[in-house]
Amino acid sequence: MRPSLLALLLSSSLAAPLVAHSQPVYKMTFLPTNTTPHAIDASGRIVGVGTDGRGFLWSRGTMTGLGTLGGNSSVATAISSTAQVAGSSDTKNGVSHAFVYNGKALRDLGMLNGRPTFGTAINAAGQVAGYALDRNGNDRAFLYSSGKMTAIGSLGSGVARATGINKAGAVVGVSFLRGFTAQHAFLYANGVMKDLGTLGGPSSAAAAINDRGEVAGMSFVNADIQHAFLYRGGAMIDIGSFGGSSTEARALNNAGMVVGYSTRANDVPGESFSHAFLYRDGVMYDLNDLVAKRGIWTVLDAVGINDAQQIAAYACTDIGDCRAVLLEP
Template sequence: MRHTRRTINVLAGVLLVTSAVHLPGAGTASASVQGCPVTTDKWEAVDLGVVGAALDINDRGQIAGWRKGASGESQAILWDKGKITEIGTLGGRESRAVALDEDGRVTGYSDTADRRTHGFVWHNGKLEDLGTLGGYAALPKDISQGTVIGETRVLKENGTRRGQAFVVRKGVRTDLDLTGGSEAEDINRSGQIAGTHRRTEGVGLPSDKQTQRAFLWKDGVVKDLGTLGGDWSEARGLNGRGQVVGESALGTDGVLQGGFVWSAESGMRRIEDGNGLARPAAINDSGVIVGLHSCETAYSTAYPSVWTDPGKAPARLPDPPGGVAKAVNAVNAKGEIVGMALYSGNQPHAVLWKPKPMN
């Protein structure tokens, strides 16, 4: 089960879209008059010591991510008990690790000697090439018990490009049967997959009309999760209980949007945003949500934040010393959160937020 938010990166010339425990009192910080939450004192931010970003963390405290090499290239790495292991590439210059499972298997993508983008799985020092998985570029998004899910980029006969959601289980690739293009974002230990698919809704639609919908997939059965009243929704995270978080349009114009949490029991509910914008990235089995929160509008500054109750205001995560927190990408069962902060010179640094001991 991955707990990430999306990052955007160019690797091998291809545009790539890459993204707890319940702590009592963590979400009790109330919003200010402007709708901006106060900074929580329940976590402390630690610079992990590399220029790059941390994208996932498992319950063992292992962290997957990337760091910038001497020549500016991105290098996939694994943190484990303070030790950094370079995962390497599939013959090219760059790679990124995007997710890992509880057994320490890491998935991500790498360029090759012929500048293609291939997916990979790394475990115990062995790097397995997954290829492009039927398209021109493979973008794994998550891994659980060795099963990899993600998106492969496909070039259609008419020259258009689209994504195709896939799952690779025991070496066998299966494309999710979804219309109009699709992305698989997250998988849990039960084999449920959350993602987004593009819906086909007739001829003559404006080219900018969004019709994508969040979905939950299990054993070939697709559940459309609906919207918060608008035309589109997108899934971002999934927990072991089958709860999904993401974003949705609030009205038919598709402009105003909000964060949501979906469950089979309650359907889709809006996450409290104080008249700002909630952009959830992940949810754990206790229902704790992490993501970004903009205080006023979609165009105002977004802060890494945590919700311990979707109906209450979020708490802002603290900045690391000398840096400004910019992204929150994952949270494990211990409440450890990983992400990224910007430092002097606009340099990204990998960051870990550690829960403070409770008195």
């Protein structure tokens, strides 16, 4: 499970950052308090959820609220290179529908077989990946393309969730196996869903895919410990951890740089919290060691990285001020 990011025991947050000289030093730009980021585009625009429980688009200090499809809440989960935003929103009757925001209004993508839908990823062509909830509350992965929402299947169980899409329309996510024995990361392309396997443990999940077909996510390495992975060249690579039991990759760029979070050695479950990481050139770096003048802030999670190496992240102080941040080299 991902550690809670709201309650803080960050005894290390006052320590001076140690700068890895072979890596860029990042400056930190703050979004408003209590904002949660979900993705970043090629221009450094960030989408997420604001204090009002609704999706936002942030661009260089300007916050644009995306509104809803008639309900009370919404979430912006992804943004394409053409600045189209995908997410989901409550409708007037309280049912979630996936949407695309084109800079002016939310476009309702509808339901899948009459069931609630959630958009999770979008590419430049406007194709959207996501999932619906069936009558039993199970996930059904979908691809929305050319005005049509289509279920893309599973790894044998009928239950799957799509989480990422690239410019070619290849989709990644997680699916239960037949018999519900475990969950595995998948890659769906040309109508075929491929099981990406694990790092040796029982389960895995894919979070994102880049335009080269590389995939980032997490996998258990044994029954108790999960590590972030980079899937490249047909193989799942263990990209390590900071010594804790829980590490997860959240996004990657087209150069294969990966961001996410990791717990650390000697962390106490329920009391200690994650540090964001940047993985590049075979090394996992603590982003807190690469941020200049971060003061009392600790970067807990990184959720997006673009080809300019700008990073969308989530940071908190030891007194509980938490917000989205843009990290720029």
